[in-house]
Amino acid sequence: RKEVEQDPGPFNVPEGATVAFNCTYSNSASQSFFWYRQDCRKEPKLLMSVYSSGNEDGRFTAQLNRASQYISLLIRDSKLSDSATYLCAVFTGTASKLTFGTGTRLQVTL
Amino acid sequence: AAGVIQSPRHLIKEKRETATLKCYPIPRHDTVYWYQQGPGQDPQFLISFYEKMQSDKGSIPDRFSAQQFSDYHSELNMSSLELGDSALYFCASSPRGNSYEQYFGPGTRLTVT
Numbered sequence: 001r002k003e004v005e006q007d008p009g010p011f012n013v014p015e016g017a018t019v020a021f022n023c024t025y026s027n028s029a030s031q032s033f034f035w036y037r038q039d040c041r042k043e044p045k046l047l048m049s050v051y052s053s054g055n056e057d058g059r060f061t062a063q064l065n066r067a068s069q070y071i072s073l074l075i076r077d078s079k080l081s082d083s084a085t086y087l088c089a090v091f092t093g094t095a096s097k098l099t100f101g102t103g104t105r106l107q108v109t110l
Numbered sequence: 111a112a113g114v115i116q117s118p119r120h121l122i123k124e125k126r127e128t129a130t131l132k133c134y135p136i137p138r139h140d141t142v143y144w145y146q147q148g149p150g151q152d153p154q155f156l157i158s159f160y161e162k163m164q165s166d167k168g169s170i171p172d173r174f175s176a177q178q179f180s181d182y183h184s185e186l187n188m189s190s191l192e193l194g195d196s197a198l199y200f201c202a203s204s205p206r207g208n209s210y211e212q213y214f215g216p217g218t219r220l221t222v223t
Contacts, residue, residue, distance in 0.1 A: 041219075043216050044200070044214050046211060049211065096143075097166055100152040100153050102152045103152055
């Protein structure tokens with residue numbers, strides 16, 4: 001079982017739709033959580049950090065549930081430009097590395 | 111804003127050859143990480159350096175080595191290349207006091223033929 005798991009999708013949604021991704025992690029010692037966006041053949045770009053209290057950045061909202069060990073990303077009013085792969089990443093303090101999920105592919109259509 | 115710089119962006123090598131990938135972190139970032147991403151895979155951590163010392167090691171083959179220099183740039187040296195080494199190699203850096211947030215460079219696409 002992978003340490004960080006995501007539904008690979010693809011999620012095909014029309015413009016303007018709301019879409020949510022979930023990600024589960026197995027290491028309860030994980031300390032920090034992130035969502036990255038990766039376009040085809042490009043580098044992962046940090047989208048947002050995820051805090052226990054939840055955080056919002058424009059159309060994007062991230063939530064963390066430590067008890068159930070999952071994080072979520074909600075995208076409201078989807079745009080064509082949101083089409084990408086969304087990777088969740090977990091940082092465990094015992095090792096200075098990010099462990100990524102396999103990513104969820106989002107395709108926003110007209 | 112300055113980003114992580116990687117060179118070369120593309121590299122084609124033959125089996126059993128060697129390759130050196132370079133990474134220049136964002137200014138005032140003191141930690142560098144190397145990741146390997148195969149086709150359709152998520153990025154896999156290889157190795158990291160903090161203040162020029164190796165800080166953690168992941169699934170890096172013994173054929174690979176890396177170091178961080180006094181100006182904080184890092185090099186990943188790969189020897190006896192195999193077909194399976196074909197991948198995107200990303201370098202990421204994080205700022206002093208915040209190793210949690212990692213910023214990725216554009217990557218080096220290595221093709222081994």
